[in-house]
Amino acid sequence: MSSAVDAMLVMVLLLNFFVLGSSRIRSIIYTVAGQGVLLGLLPVMVHEGIGLRQAVVSVGAIGLKAVIIPRMLMRAMTDLPIRREIQPLIGFRTSLLLGAVATAASMGLAARLPTLGSAGSQLLVPASLATILTGFIILTTRIKAITQVLGYLILENGVFIFGVLLLEAMPFLVEVGVLLDLFVAIFVMGIIINHISREFSSVSTERLSTLKE
Amino acid sequence: MIAMIDLIAHVLLLLLMPPLLLGVIVKTKAAFAGRVGAPLLQPYYDLIKLFQKGTVLSRTTTWVFLAGPTVTLFAVMVAGLLVPLSGRPAPLRFAGDFILFAYLLALGRFFTALAALDTGSSFEGMGASREVTFACLAEPALFLGLLALARLSGGLSLTALLGGQVGGAWIAAAPTMVLVVGGLFIILLVENSRIPFDDPNTHLELTMIHEVMVLDHGGPALGAVLYGAAVKLFVLSAVVARLMVPVASERPVIHWPVFVVSMLLVAVLIGVVESVMARLRLLHVPNLLLGACLLTGLGFILLLGSSS
Numbered sequence: 285m286s287s288a289v290d291a292m293l294v295m296v297l298l299l300n301f302f303v304l305g306s307s308r309i310r311s312i313i314y315t316v317a318g319q320g321v322l323l324g325l326l327p328v329m330v331h332e333g334i335g336l337r338q339a340v341v342s343v344g345a346i347g348l349k350a351v352i353i354p355r356m357l358m359r360a361m362t363d364l365p366i367r368r369e370i371q372p373l374i375g376f377r378t379s380l381l382l383g384a385v386a387t388a389a390s391m392g393l394a395a396r397l398p399t400l401g402s403a404g405s406q407l408l409v410p411a412s413l414a415t416i417l418t419g420f421i422i423l424t425t426r427i428k429a430i431t432q433v434l435g436y437l438i439l440e441n442g443v444f445i446f447g448v449l450l451l452e453a454m455p456f457l458v459e460v461g462v463l464l465d466l467f468v469a470i471f472v473m474g475i476i477i478n479h480i481s482r483e484f485s486s487v488s489t490e491r492l493s494t495l496k497e
Numbered sequence: 498m499i500a501m502i503d504l505i506a507h508v509l510l511l512l513l514m515p516p517l518l519l520g521v522i523v524k525t526k527a528a529f530a531g532r533v534g535a536p537l538l539q540p541y542y543d544l545i546k547l548f549q550k551g552t553v554l555s556r557t558t559t560w561v562f563l564a565g566p567t568v569t570l571f572a573v574m575v576a577g578l579l580v581p582l583s584g585r586p587a588p589l590r591f592a593g594d595f596i597l598f599a600y601l602l603a604l605g606r607f608f609t610a611l612a613a614l615d616t617g618s619s620f621e622g623m624g625a626s627r628e629v630t631f632a633c634l635a636e637p638a639l640f641l642g643l644l645a646l647a648r649l650s651g652g653l654s655l656t657a658l659l660g661g662q663v664g665g666a667w668i669a670a671a672p673t674m675v676l677v678v679g680g681l682f683i684i685l686l687v688e689n690s691r692i693p694f695d696d697p698n699t700h701l702e703l704t705m706i707h708e709v710m711v712l713d714h715g716g717p718a719l720g721a722v723l724y725g726a727a728v729k730l731f732v733l734s735a736v737v738a739r740l741m742v743p744v745a746s747e748r749p750v751i752h753w754p755v756f757v758v759s760m761l762l763v764a765v766l767i768g769v770v771e772s773v774m775a776r777l778r779l780l781h782v783p784n785l786l787l788g789a790c791l792l793t794g795l796g797f798i799l800l801l802g803s804s805s
Contacts, residue, residue, distance in 0.1 A: 287671055294672040294799065301791050305784060377787055384791055388798050407799070 289329050292322050293411040296445070297387060300418040303438060304383040305376050307368045309430060313357050316437050320349025323441055326448050330408070341459050345444065348463055353437065353470050360430060360474055373425045386417035408449050416442030433473045440466050502749045503585045510757070511577045515727035516540035518734060518764040525768025540727065547720030555713060557617045565612025566714060566721035569605035573725055576601040577732045581656045583752040584663070584745045590656040595643045598655055599636065602688065602732075605725065606632055613710035624709030627779070631694065631706070634786035635687050642677045642684070642793035646740075648800050649673070659736060663743030676796035678740050683789035685733045685767070687782075689726065692771040694782055734763045 299319045303312050324346030327338045372379065390413030397409060419439025423432055440462075447459065520537040527534025536542075554562065579598045581587040610625035646658040649666040667674050687694045690707035697708065711722045735756075742759035746752045777785060 290672050291675075294676070294795070297795060298792075301788070301795075305788065377784065380787055380791065384794060387795065391798050391801060 289326070290407050292326060292329065293407040293445075296322050296411055296441075297414060300387075300415055300438065301380060301383055303422065303434070304418060305380045307376060309361060309368060309428070309434075310358075312431065312434055313354050313361070316434055316441075317350045317354040319438070319441055320354070321346055323349060323444050323448075326445065330448055344460065344463055348467055349437070349441070349444075353467070356470065356474050357430065357433065360477055364430065364477070372427060372431075379421055379425055382421055383414075383418055386421065387414040390414040390417060408445060412442050412445035412449075414442070415439075415445060418442070429473070429477045433470060433477070436469070436473070437466075499747070499749060503583070504588055506749065506753050507578075507582055507588055510582065510753075511574065511728070511731065514757070514760070515724070515731035516544060518730055518760065519727055521761055521764035522768040522771065525765050526772050529769070529772035540723075544720050544724055547723070548717050550716035550720075552716040552718060555616055558615050558713070561608075561615045562612050562713075563718060565608045565615070566711075566718050566725060568608040570721050570725035570728065572601045572605035572608075573729045573732055576605075577728060577735070579655050580732055580735050581660050581739070582735050583749075583756040584659070584661055584739065584743070585752065586656045586660065590654045592653040594654045594656075595647070595658060599639055599643070602729065603632065603636070605729070609707075609710055609722075612714075616713040618713065621710050621712060624706055627706045628690075628710060631687055631782060631786060634783055635684050635789065638680050638786065638789040638793050639684050641790065641797050642680050645673055645677050645793060645797040645800055648797065659739040661745035663740060664745060667743060670800060673796040673799050674740065676792045676799070678737065680789045680793035680796070681733075681737050681740065682766075683785065683792070685730075685737055685763075686770070687786060687789075688733055689730045691767060693774045693777040693785065696776050731760070734760055734767075738763045 296319055299315050299322075302315050306312055306315070324342050327341050327345075331338055374382070387410075391410045394406075394410035394413060416439055419435050419437070419442055422435030422438060424435075426432055426435060443462070447462065517537065517540070519540040520535070523539070524534045524537055575589070576598050578589045579587055579594050579601075581590075606628060610629055613621040613625040643658060646666070647653055649670060650657045650660075650662045652658060652660075652662075686692075690697060695706040695708070707726070711719060714722050738756065738759040741763070742755060744752060744755045744759075746755075
């Protein structure tokens with residue numbers, strides 16, 4: 285069981301790198317959706333046996349992360365004139381390298397942390413930290429609002445991986461609350477993106493830093 | 498006795514099998530395209546034809562021009578002696594020989610590039626520059642992959658890295674092994690200038706990498722170049738094949754046929770990749786190579802993380 289979890293976490297890490305290196309927004313959305321499916325399966329795999337809680341969290345996560353949010357983003361894409369993130373603040377190769385450094389650093393950091401109740405595999409904590417950092421890199425270095433939303437999603441995916449570790453200890457409501465938070469946040473961002481593109485005919489957030497009357 | 502059989506089989510396969518892999522790749526591509534394709538043994542006929550021809554040398558060339566193919570051929574041959582083809586100890590082995598392995602390949606590349614520059618043709622210079630650039634990016638990936646294998650096996654020679662312990666490594670660290678095999682397969686494609694890095698069939702100088710470097714070679718020199726390229730393909734495929742089919746046995750009747758079949762499988766795999774993929778734009782090649790570095794690097798990092 286543990287090796288299956290390991291394999292899934294490695295897949296999650298690889299998808300992180302794919303997002304860092306890709307410029308096509310559509311394929312990034314698909315990738316994040318794929319990551320959502322993997323994450324949704326994670327609680328079931330880590331806590332062997334399917335109880336009602338695992339099932340609800342799993343189905344909720346897959347439905348939200350892999351179906352609803354990607355679909356909303358895709359719909360936003362059809363209204364927007366952009367297909368690619370052309371000029372990120374730092375280039376794709378540099379951000380790939382940054383991602384590699386972040387992954388290595390989170391491996392090192394996780395080795396130093398006191399072990400939390402080590403359910404599942406040893407990779408859970410480092411994968412979670414690496415995914416959070418990847419989301420952070422995307423969030424800070426990309427200019428288009430929609431890619432920033434995707435960065436936020438990846439960041440949340442990282443938090444979710446960490447949450448899987450604590451699924452036994454965490455109240456069910458908290459888990460559902462996090463998913464709901466995420467949903468609302470994406471919803472608001474979707475509206476903002478639409479407004480930005482309607483007002484300024486561009487979704488580059490750089491333009492927002494200059495004030496206009 | 499068994500060691501003797503192993504040695505003879507190793508050398509014979511290293512000398513005779515490489516062109517067959519090319520034949521299998523061409524046949525696979527033909528099957529994908531719905532054609533009959535050239536005979537499986539066509540590369541052998543080509544080589545025999547080339548070795549019977551005379552040579553025309555440009556007046557601008559020096560001895561380097563002929564040294565290029567020769568040194569390349571022998572460098573990859575020696576590299577082939579370092580690889581434990583069937584999992585049994587290789588004919589040549591010592592601690593740290595994987596570094597020699599990597600740099601024998603680099604030596605061959607260096608002399609091919611020199612021979613290309615020696616002709617004074619601008620096209621060949623461009624090809625040499627590309628080949629060397631991509632090699633720079635491929636080298637870290639190769640070393641990270643070999644480092645991960647060294648960490649897993651606890652040895653420092655290729656015989657330990659690719660020998661009988663590979664099966665155990667798959668059980669101990671399957672994710673790492675998948676990443677390393679993936680990375681090394683990309684290295685196999687770039688080192689041998691296969692699609693998606695370079696199209697071995699193309700004849701447009703502007704886009705060629707490896708082929709453009711040998712435009713001026715003819716007759717036996719071209720034969721040596723082609724044969725050397727085939728041997729290089731064989732050697733690197735053997736590394737990938739060993740990792741994918743980690744059979745360890747004491748009996749030559751078992752492990753040599755297994756090795757031959759696994760090599761043919763790798764050749765078919767290359768043919769499939771070439772059939773379903775298009776050649777990458779030159780600017781995108783470094784991205785894929787960086788991806789290979791990340792794959793093998795991540796494999797290595799995973800090992801560090803799980804052992805501490």
